[in-house]
Amino acid sequence: MLFGQKPQEHKDRVPPGQTLTQGWPVLHYGSVPYYNDMSKWDLRVFGHVEEEFTISYKNFMALPRKKFANDIHCVTTWSKLDNVWEGVAVMEIMNKVKIKPEATHVMLHAEHGWSTNLPLEDFLRETSFFGIRHNGQLLTPDHGAPVRMVVPHLYFWKSAKWLRGIELMTKDKPGFWERNGYHMYGDPWLSQRYDFE
Numbered sequence: 001m002l003f004g005q006k007p008q009e010h011k012d013r014v015p016p017g018q019t020l021t022q023g024w025p026v027l028h029y030g031s032v033p034y035y036n037d038m039s040k041w042d043l044r045v046f047g048h049v050e051e052e053f054t055i056s057y058k059n060f061m062a063l064p065r066k067k068f069a070n071d072i073h074c075v076t077t078w079s080k081l082d083n084v085w086e087g088v089a090v091m092e093i094m095n096k097v098k099i100k101p102e103a104t105h106v107m108l109h110a111e112h113g114w115s116t117n118l119p120l121e122d123f124l125r126e127t128s129f130f131g132i133r134h135n136g137q138l139l140t141p142d143h144g145a146p147v148r149m150v151v152p153h154l155y156f157w158k159s160a161k162w163l164r165g166i167e168l169m170t171k172d173k174p175g176f177w178e179r180n181g182y183h184m185y186g187d188p189w190l191s192q193r194y195d196f197e
């Protein structure tokens with residue numbers, strides 16, 4: 001079963017100010033991490049949880065996977081419809097920890113110290129997932145391999161590439177782009193691009 005948006009007219013699927021692209025632009029700050037030893041990769045859940053949890057590459061790749069279908073909307077005004085992904089549902093990881101009741105927000109931590117923030121409930125939506133394959137291909141290093149976050153209902157900068165950490169927080173804090181003027185939430189349907197708008 002595919003999670004994602006119901007089929008709609010294309011025009012109803014493109015948020016204000018966005019233009020469709022057939023390709024897939026590569027956008028990020030800094031350099032692409034390359035791995036030659038996957039035993040050094042792990043994904044860590046920490047912060048306001050009863051006990052921290054860390055999963056190795058081998059164990060992450062053995063988790064059950066699902067297909068997800070969605071549209072993605074980048075704040076730089078491109079949108080890409082009809083993406084089909086293979087990935088791991090957020091609950092496959094989050095059911096290994098007890099989230100403390102005071103936790104309200106999440107900071108996603110990527111390689112090289114990059115980060116992005118979002119409300120806990122947006123992270124836990126059943127349309128959010130850890131992406132491994134896109135349109136039938138393994139993610140390439142520049143699109144976030146081995147594992148990227150995908151949060152399709154927010155602008156694509158919230159979809160951290162090269163994900164390595166999930167931090168549960170008791171209040172909202174700005175991540176990398178949010179400290180540099182991007183919106184704290186980033187709803188594409190409300191054009192929440194920059195906080196100074």
Ligand SMILES: Nc1nc2c(c(=O)[nH]1)N[C@H]1C(S)=C(S)[C@@H](COP(=O)(O)O)O[C@H]1N2
Nearest residue numbers: 025026027028029074110143157159160161
């Ligand atoms: N780790 C990391 N993830 C990131 C970014 C980044 O700079 N570093 N940029 C974000 C932005 S602004 C966008 S639009 C998307 C782009 O993903 P893509 O290159 O796969 O299209 O990644 C997001 N995830």
Ligand SMILES: [Mo]
Nearest residue numbers: 074075076157
């Ligand atoms: Mo972006």
